[in-house]
Amino acid sequence: MTVTFARRMDGLKASEIREILKLTQQKDMISFAGGLPAPESFPVEAMQKVAQKVLEQQGSQALQYSTTEGYEPLREKIAERMNRKFATSVQANNVLITCGSQQALDFSGKLFLNEGDIVLCESPTYLAAISALKAYQPRFIAIPTDAQGMVLAELEKTLASQKNVKLIYVIPDFQNPTGNSWPLERRRGFMEIINRYHIPVIEDNPYGELRFENKIIPALKSMDTNGLVIFTSTFSKTFCPGLRIGWIAAEEKFIEKYVLIKQGADLCTSIRGQMEIATYMDDYDFEENVEKLIQLYRVRRDVMIEMLEKKLPQNVTFTHPQGGLFLWVQLPEDIDASELLQDCLKKKVAFIPGESFFPNGGGKNTFRLNYSNMAELNIREGIKRLVQAILEYQTDSKKRVVG
Amino acid sequence: MTVTFARRMDGLKASEIREILKLTQQKDMISFAGGLPAPESFPVEAMQKVAQKVLEQQGSQALQYSTTEGYEPLREKIAERMNRKFATSVQANNVLITCGSQQALDFSGKLFLNEGDIVLCESPTYLAAISALKAYQPRFIAIPTDAQGMVLAELEKTLASQKNVKLIYVIPDFQNPTGNSWPLERRRGFMEIINRYHIPVIEDNPYGELRFENKIIPALKSMDTNGLVIFTSTFSKTFCPGLRIGWIAAEEKFIEKYVLIKQGADLCTSIRGQMEIATYMDDYDFEENVEKLIQLYRVRRDVMIEMLEKKLPQNVTFTHPQGGLFLWVQLPEDIDASELLQDCLKKKVAFIPGESFFPNGGGKNTFRLNYSNMAELNIREGIKRLVQAILEYQTDSKKRVVG
The missing domain is CATH 3.90.1150.10 (Aspartate Aminotransferase, domain 1)
Known part of the structure; x- marks a missing residue:
């Protein structure tokens, strides 16, 4: 046997x-x-001070279980920074803290995908997103890309011919693996199509803040008039990965579902790390x-x-x-x-x-x-x-x- | 739409x-x-010292991504403690670090369950195990329990009549919710049945070390001659939950699969917390x-x-x-x-x-x-x-x- x-x-x-x-x-x-x-x-030295402060001032809370949604002050700061950097208009209630943004990908597969459902992504796309979603047995259709991101004519053609598309996964800023970014016009065109077909979109944005020249381009989420864009990011690339703190920012109707999934998956993300990032933001210059x-x-x-x-x-x-x-x-x-x-x-x-x-x-x-x-x-x-x-x-x- | x-x-x-x-x-x-x-x-004060030490001595590593399996010294310590406390004979290679033992439950559903598969559990059983596994759409059969745990005649009857049992979930030590424990004889009888039917068993053991009188009873895992028992536990109840560190101890053939799942699900557990627990164990008396x-x-x-x-x-x-x-x-x-x-x-x-x-x-x-x-x-x-x-x-x- x-x-x-x-x-x-x-x-x-x-x-x-x-x-x-x-x-x-x-x-x-x-x-x-x-x-x-x-x-x-x-910022190892600053983290030493921050770690001390959190344990000294909120030790029992920092080492206890916490709410599934995440530490409220950090959710607020994330919303404020997103709105400032990416021209979105989200609030703390739209933010769920995750164990890195990889967890957001796993949860998204769990939330949206039945076996055989279609996921659209860029060709090429982030390999660990493929692994995360694969666990939910979708069929992937990789939409061709050029130096400006996903080719919209190809996206439109696929959406017009495929009935079963449940999720679209994209990385519009400094894509992994190509490093390419979508210019504003491409983003607008993409959202116009999305709004017509009404398909949820994962906008994976771990690198958007790390722009070496010119201004940050507004996120897809900032053009999301129908509440379809699920924005995900992480402190792994702008601070440090070892705390394993990422987030999902989306409509509350989605966040509620993600919270249910997170409860079953790991109850909550470590609150200490969340307190430390919030404290670091108060005491130091994150920017x-x-x-x-x-x-x-x-x-x-x-x-x-x-x-x-x-x-x-x-x-x-x-x-x-x-x-x-x-x-x-x-x-x-x-x-x-x-x-x-x-x-x-x-x-x-x-x-x-x-x-x-x-x-x-x-x-x-x-x-x-x-x-x-x-x-x-x-x-x-x-x-x-x-x-x-x-x-x-x-x-x-x-x-x-x-x- | x-x-x-x-x-x-x-x-x-x-x-x-x-x-x-x-x-x-x-x-x-x-x-x-x-x-x-x-x-x-x-141990808030000790944690302050430990947090300082880890950041001072291994700061860059503690704040970086780490291996999916977990921090090797902690995996070794966990194996050693398990063998000492629960009479098992596992090694570091049998241990995967998880974000609390809740994550082990989610991963177990992912690893074993197709829609409609049967999960056996105690009646009553831990409610968050039900939520974790429910995401994989099994059918639950709750086996009656008495003050000594799962009633073996009922288990045998169910296994004899049901073809599709894929997983058995039990909490033999101070069960959540009843507080009841399985005596040695019940454990032996259970393993005899399991070995005949060759079904994987999740032995969830978060409370086993918190025994107020008499000696700890050997774990099911210690009687697991066919490599069927997947033991899971956590530092949430013996140390503190805020670090979100638990583990799975099982045959390597299972651990390999769990590692694949964890890569897709969240890449790795925070290595800092793992280093802190290992350091605490070195510098303080965990027992x-x-x-x-x-x-x-x-x-x-x-x-x-x-x-x-x-x-x-x-x-x-x-x-x-x-x-x-x-x-x-x-x-x-x-x-x-x-x-x-x-x-x-x-x-x-x-x-x-x-x-x-x-x-x-x-x-x-x-x-x-x-x-x-x-x-x-x-x-x-x-x-x-x-x-x-x-x-x-x-x-x-x-x-x-x-x-």
Whole structure:
């Protein structure tokens, strides 16, 4: 007799990426693979003071169970910041605190998806959103994208021909993996279509505040006249991931459902971390910290792009993100990024092959590079190694073809 | 056009209990309703030192993302403590850190349950386990219990007649809600049946260490010769709930699957909290803290039982738990505990009506009392009010019948 698992588990496989990330922990490895923020940016000393203050002044409450919705003062601050930064008009009641924004993705699958329902997403899209939603056994349709985000004609065509679309998942700001952002006009056009078809949209926005040039573009949520947009974000990229604090901002009718789901899933998010972020915002300049991150990542992006422009062969193209943590490389069709990765790992440099970002496969000649987690010197050295691997791969292929 | 939710949401309703718990926050309310540990037991000062140390010595790591499995030193300590306390023989590799043990319940539903699969549980059982598993749309069969736990003849009968049992959920130590524990013989008999039918078992054990008299009884997991028992516990009851740290201990073949689920669900549990508990265990006497909790809760249980014995009418019975946080009251058939609660709330005393602990309804004349969260004086006063309400309810019923 063997124990049987639920059918949904058939789709959840140990990801190749996990294995890659394990390898990247080797000494001397320069890794552009993960999506980690720079640990040297974490306000460790301030957090020591904040942690003390919270335990001293509210210790019993900080260490106790708390409400499922989250710590009211933090929900208020989140609403205020969102409205200020992204031109939304949400209130504390519209905000549910989650364990990182990954939890918001899982909960969204739980809330909306029956087996076989269709989820639309960008092509490519965030791989961990695919894993989170896959557990609810939907069918994904990945809508083609250009440098301005989702191609609206393709979206419209799909919505007109598919009856069963239950959810649309998008990352309009410095998308993971491409780094591309949707300009205002694309956002307006998207919302016009959404309002006609009346489909809920997850607007995943972990990077929007990390804009290196020009002004933040208003969120889809700010144009959401029919209450369809479920905005999700996190303190993992603007503060630190270790507290595991993210949020969902949506109409109360959705928040009520998410609260029910959260009660069953983990009761509540640690209130101590929520108190600490709220206290940090009172006692320190949160925006100054964000500004520091912007400076740091801008320099790293600049160095990476400078190196790529200088070194890469002409037939390799890449995106030029104006913010966020990632850029995206497109190789000639005959280069397989997973094979290239094997060569790169020997040279002690790593990236994530693009295929995992396509829910239905494809993108074998693409990969994602992270620039937030490596110092400039390492970025220079890592890109040299990477380019060397690409050049050798191409030479070897020619040899193979000739031979 | 209206947005449609997944079918699973039909079964998830805002719980009556949430409303009760809101009312219990009124001033002067004596609440036996929640399941909160005593906040005065939290080692707030030690936590201040521990929090400082972790941030000083491992700040960047503590505030960064971490591995899905959890912080290795804590996984080792958990395995060691489990083996010492519950006679199991697990290792760090068998342990996955979760956001409280509630998350283990959600993940277990995700791992094992297709719509319509059968879950067996005790009757009554932990209401939040019902909510967690309900999201996966199983059918519950609640197996009758006596003062020694699940009635094995009934379990055997159900297993013999039902083909589709995928999971069995039990709380053998100081069960929530009854406070009853399974003696060794019952555990052995249960495992004999489980091994014959080869069904995975969730052994939920948040209270096992809080035993007021006699020795801890070996866990089901310690008798698990076929690797079927998935043990779950938490630091919420032996340390503090605010860190949201629980765990699953099971065969590696299960842990691998749970890890995949956790990656999709929330990536990882906050590593800082895990480091803090591990550091606390190194620098302080964790067992001394558990011993203090035992002393505190024993006194509270004693006072509650003393009061109930002295004051309750003879036709009301209740359990005499040897540990844990709860006891269970059975009223005469003609008293509806939900109605009684309304009277009690007017008298500023609260409990949870028993019906919510029966997945298929029933138990209208039962309720749960928590004794961990109230000081002795409040317990005395609260039970007086409660008994007064019962007496008045009975008098009024007679009047109603006569009138």
